[in-house]
Amino acid sequence: MELIRNAIIHAHNQGMKKEEILETTFANLPQDLHNNAIEIINSLGIDDKFFNNLAELFNYIFYLVSQNQSDEAILNQLSSSCNLEQFGFAKYALRYININRIPSAWELENIQNELNLLSLEELIKRCDGIKNFAYKEIAYRTILQHLYRAFCSRKPIKWFIDIAHSTTSDERIIKYCDRVAVMVSQAQGTQPVALEAASNIEPISTTLEGKLIVDTLAEFKIAAEYLDVQIGPTFKRIKIKLAKGVSFKKIQDFGNDFVQQLGDVLNMDNAPMVSVVPGGVAIDIPRSNREIVYFRDRVDFSSPMDIHNTVIPGGVGVDGKYIDIPLSDENVTHILGGGRTRGGKSQFEKAAILYLARRYPPSVVRLALSDVKRVTFSKFSKLPHLIAPVAKDAASSAALFSLLVQHMEARYRSFEKARVETIGEFNHKHYPELIMPRIAVWVDECFDLLTDKEYCDAIELDMMKLLAKAGGAGIHMMFYTQRPDKNVINPLIRSNFPAKTAFATTRPEDSCIILGDDNTLAANLLGYGDFLYKTPTQIIRLQALYVGDAEEPEYFEQLLEEAINQEDNYTAWEPDEIEEFSEITNIKSNKANFDNSFGFEIKLDNESKNSIINLYNKGYEVDEIVKAIFNMSRQDGRYYKKYRAVVEEFLNEGETDDI
Structure with a gap:
């Protein structure tokens, strides 16, 4: 004990503070000598009391608890080194620490x-x-x-x-x-x-479902631990953690086995979505009591409008939070989307257009609509936001794209004069005196346009111009299709859409075309508005809003009427040198000129003709014939289309003419 006393005196003489003496003493002495050290410090009169303040006392109690000392031992030790006030505090502090301390x-x-x-x-x-x-x-x-x-x-x-x-x-x-x-x-x-x-019974039921999944994986020699669950409007996300050394690839393609083993128990008709999430693996299983997320319950038309942040409705995530899609965000700009029948694509488009028209006046947002099916966007034909009538076929859609290119070029001329680079900079500079409205372009079935024999070349050319430059000018392209085709929506087109909204697809290949990166997750979606929202920085599963224009026509018509008659207090920028839409609705001659400017002739010799007939009689499709004889595919663009047209004409007429 004398050695301890001398060491404490020496430390005090060296100028060490009481806390430092305490820390050093405890670090170098066995636990059963700690009380003796405290008594020595008190007897030396280093301080009137061992603890200067309650914070110091609290930290000391925390230290003793972390050393696994019992409550009784801690209180006995403190009774000799605390005054009455400190000792009373120590009792409450000990109880608080015991309850809230995070163990190792x-x-x-x-x-x-x-x-x-x-x-x-x-x-x-x-x-x-x-x-x-x-x-x-x-x-x-x-x-x-x-x-x-x-x-x-x-x-x-x-x-x-x-x-x-x-x-x-x-x-x-x-x-x-x-x-x-x-x-x-x-x-x-x-x-x-x-x-x-x-x-x-939802919480306990879902916990048991998670355990059931873990037990099923164990039967297949895949070790995992159940973590927790989130319950969204459409599905439950069971989060598990794979054991160390278990690769995600072992469970990535396990979906059909889940259906086989647990389909009846967990209400699964199709393979669930399996994905990586921070800290584990997510397995999404459908809810038996799925909720509908109604448009009227989620959108906000009452708060102040922000003209610098144009958004469209997104959906509700598994955490129950509603998410908007910001068109003005550089990670969005243009959106490519698609999905099978009853996937929810049309409802999503209607919700977005209705929201834009009701939320923003024409001076802030304009619309351009292409609807070759003639039924999806027909209810929006009277909106003052339209820059042109709703395009209902390939010819008028091609004219609409040509008009949009003119708008884009006019905007960049205005940027040059204003010495700005983007619509955001332009509007920040001129607001509130002048606003350049954003243009939201919605194409309901881009597959039909890109496969139209007469207008596809002109449409594709203008589309590529718009995808390359229009985003910065505030013209946003939203292209949707029920029939994703890698040869029609080629990689160059797909790569120019930063954002994707994939609804349930019929095949995994269709999911890959929409989402890219060989992502097949859309094939596991449940339909009816269940979709994936992907940007360069994230991918989220959401439940889209249901407009219910057929079930609640009065509400839908009310919003349309309000959109048509809404007050517009801003002055909109107007483009210069724009042709009237009616003057360019017939572009057959432009199409012909375009083909002629892309001039080369194709002549079929007798050998080629015989080869075409031979392959056709064997059941080859036109695409396969062009590939086999001329080594051309859709990736060769307009060259391929010319060769295909020649082969088709030869097969249809039984003979060929020079082109």
Whole structure:
């Protein structure tokens, strides 16, 4: 003890503070000598009291708790080094630390191992005595594992009710047991007695579903741990963590096995989406009680309008949060989208157009619509936001694109005069005296336009011009199709769309065309507005808003009427040197001139003719004939189209003319 006393005196003489002496002493002495060191410090009169303030006392108590000292030992030690006020504080601090302290990984593992050895009854009693919230969560999770095993072993309803109401007063454990009893009653077709929460079993049910997935993976030698769950309007996202050394590829293509093993239990007709999320792997399983996300419940027409941030409705994520899609964001600009029938594509387009027209006056947002099916956008034909009538065929769509190119060039001329580079800079410079409106271009079926024999070349040329430059000028291209084709929507076109909205697709290949990067996830979507929103920085699964124009025509018409008659207090920028739309609606002559300027002649010799007839008689398609004889494919662009046209003409007429 004399050595300890001399060391403390020496440290004090060297100018060390009391906290430093304490830290050094505790670090170099065994725990059973700590009290002796405190008594020596007090006897030397280094300070009237060992602790200068309550913060110092709190930190010291935290240190003792982390050393696994019992509450009794800590209070005995503090009784000789605290005044009455400090000792009273110490009791409350000790209780607070015991409840809220975050244990180390070793401590958590140790408590888990202890709890795993207990029976359910012993575990519930032990849980009642646990103070620390982290330990408590481990206990709850272990109890759920016991309940899951009991559920799978077909324990009767009464067993769960007895556990709930005779062994604990913990409301959380009681609800766990009651809800599992409800699940048993649903499975057995019997009614539980005296259950207050019989209608709300989602949390415990979903937890058990997660455990079921983990157990199924284990049967296939894939080790994983259930983490948690999120419940969105359309699906439940079960998050698991694969064991160390287990590659994501082992579970990536496991979807069909999930359907085979768990389809009946988890209400899965198709393979669930499996994806990587921060900290684990997400498995999305459909909700049996899927919610509809209504347009009228989510959109906001009352808050002040921001002309510098033009958005369209996105959807609701698995976390329940509503997300807008900002057209003015450089990560969006243009959107490529698509999906099969009943995927929700048309509802998404209608919701976006209706929102833009009702939210923004024509001086802020203009619209350009192409609807070759003639039914999707017909209700918007009277909007004052339209820069031209709704295009209903390839000819008028080609004219519309030509008009948009003129608008784009006129805008860049204005940028040059104003010494700015983008529409954002222009509007910030001239607002509120003058606003250059953004133009949202919606094409409902781009496949039909890009495969139209007469106008596809002109359309594709103007499309590429717009995709390359129009975004900075505030002209946003939104192209949608039910029939994604890699040869029609070629990689060059797809790469110029920064954002993608993929609805449920029929084939994985269709998903890859829309999303790129060989991403097949859209093939696992559930349809009816379930979609993926992808930008260069993120990909999110959302439930699109349902407009319900057929079910609620009065509401839809009301918004249209308000859009048509809304007050417009701004002065819109007007382009110079723009031809009237009616003057360019017939562009057949322009098409011919375009072809002539791309001039080369194709002559079929007798050998080529014989080869064409031979392959055609064998059942070859025109694309295959052109590939086999001329080594040309759709990727060769206009060259391929000319060769294809010659072959088609020869087959149709039985003979060929020079072109």
